[in-house]
Amino acid sequence: MSPAPPTQVEKRSHGALPSPAPIGQQGLRAELRVILAAVRKEWIHFVRYPTWAISFLLWPIVFPLGSIFAAWALSGPDGSGLAHFAARTGTTDSAAYVVIGNAIWMWVNMVLWNVGTYLRAEQMRGTLESSWLAPTRRFYILLGSSLAQALSSLLFLVVTAIEVRLVFGTRLWQNPLPLMAVLLLSIPCIYGLGIAFASLVMRFKEAGGLVNAVRGIVMIFVGVSHPITVLPQWMQGVSKVIPFTYTIEGLRRATLTRAGWDQMGDVLWPLALSGVILAALGWACFQWMERRSFQQGGISHY
Amino acid sequence: MPIQSHVETGAQPRRQAPLPRSLVRPTVASHLRVLWAILKLDVLHLIRYPMSLAMLPFTILTFLIPIYFTGLAFSGDDGRPDGFAALTGTDQFFSFAVTGGILMIYTVAVFFGIASSLKEDMQRGTLESNWITPAPRLLLLIGRSLASVVQATLQVLLILLATIPFGVSFGGDLWRGLGLVFLPSLIGLYGIGFMLAGVAFLAREVNAFLDLGQFALNTLTGQSYPVTILPRWLLAVSLAIPLTYGVDTLRSLLFGSRPLLPLGQSLTLLWGSAAVLVAVGLVVFIAAERKARMRGTIGMH
Numbered sequence: 001m002s003p004a005p006p007t008q009v010e011k012r013s014h015g016a017l018p019s020p021a022p023i024g025q026q027g028l029r030a031e032l033r034v035i036l037a038a039v040r041k042e043w044i045h046f047v048r049y050p051t052w053a054i055s056f057l058l059w060p061i062v063f064p065l066g067s068i069f070a071a072w073a074l075s076g077p078d079g080s081g082l083a084h085f086a087a088r089t090g091t092t093d094s095a096a097y098v099v100i101g102n103a104i105w106m107w108v109n110m111v112l113w114n115v116g117t118y119l120r121a122e123q124m125r126g127t128l129e130s131s132w133l134a135p136t137r138r139f140y141i142l143l144g145s146s147l148a149q150a151l152s153s154l155l156f157l158v159v160t161a162i163e164v165r166l167v168f169g170t171r172l173w174q175n176p177l178p179l180m181a182v183l184l185l186s187i188p189c190i191y192g193l194g195i196a197f198a199s200l201v202m203r204f205k206e207a208g209g210l211v212n213a214v215r216g217i218v219m220i221f222v223g224v225s226h227p228i229t230v231l232p233q234w235m236q237g238v239s240k241v242i243p244f245t246y247t248i249e250g251l252r253r254a255t256l257t258r259a260g261w262d263q264m265g266d267v268l269w270p271l272a273l274s275g276v277i278l279a280a281l282g283w284a285c286f287q288w289m290e291r292r293s294f295q296q297g298g299i300s301h302y
Numbered sequence: 303m304p305i306q307s308h309v310e311t312g313a314q315p316r317r318q319a320p321l322p323r324s325l326v327r328p329t330v331a332s333h334l335r336v337l338w339a340i341l342k343l344d345v346l347h348l349i350r351y352p353m354s355l356a357m358l359p360f361t362i363l364t365f366l367i368p369i370y371f372t373g374l375a376f377s378g379d380d381g382r383p384d385g386f387a388a389l390t391g392t393d394q395f396f397s398f399a400v401t402g403g404i405l406m407i408y409t410v411a412v413f414f415g416i417a418s419s420l421k422e423d424m425q426r427g428t429l430e431s432n433w434i435t436p437a438p439r440l441l442l443l444i445g446r447s448l449a450s451v452v453q454a455t456l457q458v459l460l461i462l463l464a465t466i467p468f469g470v471s472f473g474g475d476l477w478r479g480l481g482l483v484f485l486p487s488l489i490g491l492y493g494i495g496f497m498l499a500g501v502a503f504l505a506r507e508v509n510a511f512l513d514l515g516q517f518a519l520n521t522l523t524g525q526s527y528p529v530t531i532l533p534r535w536l537l538a539v540s541l542a543i544p545l546t547y548g549v550d551t552l553r554s555l556l557f558g559s560r561p562l563l564p565l566g567q568s569l570t571l572l573w574g575s576a577a578v579l580v581a582v583g584l585v586v587f588i589a590a591e592r593k594a595r596m597r598g599t600i601g602m603h
Contacts (some may be wrong), residue, residue: 076385
């Protein structure tokens with residue numbers, strides 16, 4: 001039997017077989033396409049369920065109202081309670097004080113729910129395996145989801161600022177540069193935590209309890225509706241290692257007391273350092289979870 | 303050989319076979335069996351994914367501690383909330399807020415137990431198969447909320463224990479408070495829960511409504527403050543919500559605070575509104591479910 005005639009490829013390469021090309025293209029452009037595809041998919045999901053409009057328009061004002069009314073009741077008709085509050089915080093604007101704390105808590109909460117449960121939700125829908133079979137780095141898929149969430153959080157914060165201005169008359173953007181610096185430095189902290197959280201949720205397969213734990217810690221220690229100076233000393237120690245304490249403190253200083261750059265250093269440096277640590281933690285947790293899922297075959301476990 | 307009937311063969315007809323019975327015999331016992339089966343399913347789910355159960359004590363602390371420290375931020379160095387005492391006549395801010403918080407826990411349990419579990423079933427793809435069982439669908443809904451209510455009760459008992467060191471005591475008229483005030487409030491919440499389940503069928507994404515609904519309800523009914531401090535237009539909305547009287551009357555029975563209405567009027571209002579809310583909730587749920595079946599969107603999410 002005569003040997004098979006050479007193929008076109010073999011003819012072109014003078015008989016040598018070409019090395020197999022990777023299924024997916026590598027490189028920055030390909031990775032960007034993955035991230036943008038994940039953003040686009042999240043965006044379609046976002047507009048497909050229009051109840052998001054309710055969340056974005058009403059939550060910024062409805063969520064802190066309970067704490068604001070409690071603050072008004074505690075202030076008392078004679079203002080005696082408010083005097084104690086002003087002595088501790090340096091401001092009599094208890095509504096804006098509470099709104100800032102609550103907005104950051106909401107941001108963390110949204111990231112925990114949306115980014116933190118992203119992989120688990122894909123797993124429950126049965127689409128995680130097919131996404132992970134795609135010839136790309138899986139981390140970029142989660143990064144795309146985080147980016148989409150960051151855009152919606154930005155929208156949420158803008159709506160909060162507008163509504164606070166309309167309802168309570170407080171301008172939250174009156175010291176914009178320090179304000180932006182605090183927000184920008186908080187992004188790696190919040191999303192690093194979200195990615196680490198998504199990996200933990202894949203391990204424990206139960207998001208609700210973990211979300212409650214993390215946001216509970218934030219609620220207790222970072223001073224969402226109270227100054228951390230009223231906490232016992234050991235709790236103040238815990239507060240100082242949580243980056244969101246600095247986010248809230250920085251925003252309150254920038255907006256309520258119009259602090260300049262010289263008064264923001266002790267807030268910005270801890271935030272920058274925490275950002276590096278939490279972003280690295282998110283990456284490491286994802287790698288651990290990915291390796292563990294492959295070794296134990298738990299990708300499609302419900 | 304052809305088969306001959308007993309008429310043709312002249313043989314005596316056999317006793318007539320009984321008419322086929324319906325697929326289910328609805329009795330109290332069968333309904334209880336349905337509820338038991340769903341409760342067992344949800345408890346199994348809780349045990350299989352124990353994180354939320356394990357986190358329960360922690361969740362309670364995260365609820366109590368911020369309230370306590372917010373009270374301290376507005377208090378003098380002696381820890382007495384002067385402003386609050388001047389407004390309400392009592393310096394028990396923490397007890398006042400915890401009572402509202404307990405009703406909030408049940409609001410969450412009922413709302414999420416009914417409407418969110420419906421959404422969960424849609425996502426898991428089990429709603430259609432549950433829906434074609436010969437069990438009343440309303441019973442399926444109530445069943446899904448049972449585990450949440452049991453969990454909420456456990457949570458409340460833990461809260462009562464955790465608040466003892468803070469000097470909180472619910473010794474006042476606890477049993478009358480539970481039987482006369484808490485029960486109709488819970489029934490009314492179920493009525494709203496049925497309505498939300500109807501919304502879940504049509505909107506298919508209901509968590510935003512649920513979160514917002516329970517928060518709005520807690521804010522307007524005075525979770526940790528007297529509703530009299532609300533702006534006038536908001537106070538009018540608050541006074542139109544029956545649960546406001548539930549929270550207020552419960553506080554007056556437990557701590558002797560000044561109620562919005564005399565006890566008799568409050569109770570009439572609470573029981574009457576519970577009946578109306580359940581009736582309206584049922585109508586909304588049945589209409590929405592029928593519409594979803596006509597559209598063929600029951601299992602879609």
